[in-house]
Amino acid sequence: MLPILYSYRRCPYAMRARLAIYIADIAVELREISLRDKPTHMLQVSPKGTVPVLVLPNGVIEQSLDIMMWALKQNDPHGWLNADLNKAHALIVENDTNFKRALDCYKYPECYPQLSQIDYRSQGEIFLQQLENLLNQHNYLLKDTASLADMAIFPFVRQFAAVDSAWFASSNYPQLQKWLDTFIHSDLFGGVMKKQPTYFV
Template identity: 50%
Template sequence: MRARLGILLSKQQVSLREIVLKHKPEAMLAASPKGTVPVLILPDASVIEESIEIMCWALMQYDPLNLLLSEAPQQEIAQALIHTNDHSFKPWLDKYKYADRHPGHSEQYYRQQAEVFIAQLESILTKHSQLMGDKVSIADYAIFPFIRQFASVDKAWFDASHYTHLKKWLKFHIESDAFTQIMKKYPTWLESGESFEFGANIAV
């Protein structure tokens, strides 16, 4: 999701090949032996394998909404939030999502550990509508897909939770045109043999 958001919002264009991880194409493994998605192959044949790096690469090509933020202090704060999301929150999120695979603790315990970051975001969002102010930034687009995952683990619990501002922020992003566009389904590459032009030709 993050890679597609970055490409879409920077108005880049790529040939998109939809794959199922249970059936990894040889061409994908040749480009990226670790076998995870996303994988972006650039015109010079270099490869970017991490979604946040793909976002940054795309926005460095063209950033019409100033999502990367022009002021150094704001850039540092946004980078710190994304780092916390990726390296502290996400490991707890993964255990919360698959608590049956991690019997050392209960699902509730894993959720409580993840809530440390959730509470931090809620506090930020009491001050303004987006994470870095009242305008969207890379922090919002890099983080909200993971908060969506968190919310979906136990939707009834999340809907009843006291994270009022976070829920409003998440709803804004889930209902956005950009999210609607990146969630479009494509036939898988191995089945269809087709790739699809994605990015600059899509209006948001």
């Protein structure tokens, strides 16, 4: 039996898991779910109810970063793990906490009326500027080729950019714009964003 990956196409956490599984060339049964009607089996094996979830014959991996590491430790043809992994993890933690919070508020400002949408965008820009500074030092976040950090983070920057693409295109993050564009137009990203029917049951 193939491992089962419960996923949601537009979820950035699920995207990072799919990216690593794709590059590692590991066959999985991909089950695209509806977040409003989650499959019973998924909730049985992982009651927390978030995607991605990877179901293996001998266990369940419930966090996107752990799924990336599981895949890349088996096969890492582009050397995504050949980087300072402490730095990678520090950036990913910043992404998954402060930046993700700012992203949610910027995307849905009506849910967070305490501040304006521009305020939330400014909060997110602290991270964008940090990434821009790194990209001024090398082609990718930690070195001249892509690493775990780029792959775990770009799906979130993509969402941030898409909230107001005209603003992002005119913003003062030229390296970040180029970096994001490279990923969005890559065969790799195209490969993990193919549409497929929703799995219920």
